[in-house]
Amino acid sequence: MTDRVRVLIRWMADHPGQVVLFLAAALSSVWVALNVSVLGEIPPGHFSKDVRREIELDYAVGLLWWLVIAVGLWLLGGGDRNHLLVAWSAKFFIVFVAMLFYEYKYRYNLDAFGYLDAALTGRYHMYSDVNWFQESWVPTLTKTIETGDVSDKLVKTAGTENMVRIVLIISQITGPYYHALKVVYAFLGFVGACFAYRAVVVIMGRPFLPAFYGLMLYPSILFWSSILGKDPVFLLFIGLYAYGGALWLVRSSLIGRAS
Incomplete structure (x- = not known):
């Protein structure tokens, strides 16, 4: 038995909790990989055209984008990189594991699949007569498209239009892959939580890790900021507003980095 094997066995004996977590993560990954074709299936009725999706490829592209962002956090995270990677790993579990069950249960009425339809076909169900590939993708503060009658339940707003535009812009970078789009949106939520934490640091005048993990791992924030x-x-x-407000209140400036 080599020295490396002995060291590994000794480490496993000294860290049983981490070994159990690793095995659980490994088994969960295998199970998800075997079942992603079922859990990741989106009913055809969500799409305006006959769309053929390779679910495994979609999932793999999403994993690649998660890894790209993880590498970026490692390279650019400085002294906070370990904490950032822990929080980003939590996003991994939500986006690639937990959310599959949520999406499968509510697969017939999720807004997310409507946005995917826009990325794939240029159509969005609230604007059935509009080809978004031919519309301006520049976000606006006022509603610019009037089409048909507006029902009481489906109110067409500038926010909805801008969401479609943002999805189309991002899909030009990631490709029209559902999990890749989810990863990018999860990263937007991640950045927002980071800015909220920086606001706490500015106000307190020092880093406060319980606030960081409280914001990053709070279940509601963690889940809904990943859709x-x-x-x-x-x-x-x-998060940007909170950070700017904290800088203004504490330093009377909107420029600065929380230390």
């Missing part, structure tokens, strides 16, 4: 939808965008701008 393909408006929530991550909301959190991004709420």
Whole structure:
């Protein structure tokens, strides 16, 4: 038995909790990989055209984008990189495991699949007569498209239009892959939570890791800031607003980095 094997066995004996977590993660990954073709299936009725999707490829592209962002956090995270990677790993579990069950249960009425339809076909169900590939993709503060009658339940707003535009812009970078789009939106929510934490640091005058993990791992924030939808965008701008407000209140300036 080599020295490396002995060291590994000794480490496993000294860290049983981490070994159990690793095995659980490995088994969960295998199970998800075997079942992703079922859990990741989106009913055809969500798409305006006959769309053929390779679910395994879609999932793999999403994993690649998660890894690209993880590498970026490692390279650019400085002294906070370990904490950032822990939080980003939590996003991994939500986006690639937990959310599959949520999407499967509510697969017939999720807004996220409507946004995917826009990325794939240029159509969005609330604007059935509009080809979004031919519309302006520049976000606007006022509603620009009037089409048909507006029902009481489906109110067409500038926010909805801008969401479609943002999805189309991002899909030009990631490709029209559902899990890749989810990863990018999860990253927007992640950045928003980071800015909210920086606001806490500015106000307290020092780093406070319980606040960081409280924001990053709070179940509602962690889950809803990872969907393909408006929530991550909301959190991004709420975080920016909180950070700017903290800088202004504490330093009377909107420029600065929390130390």
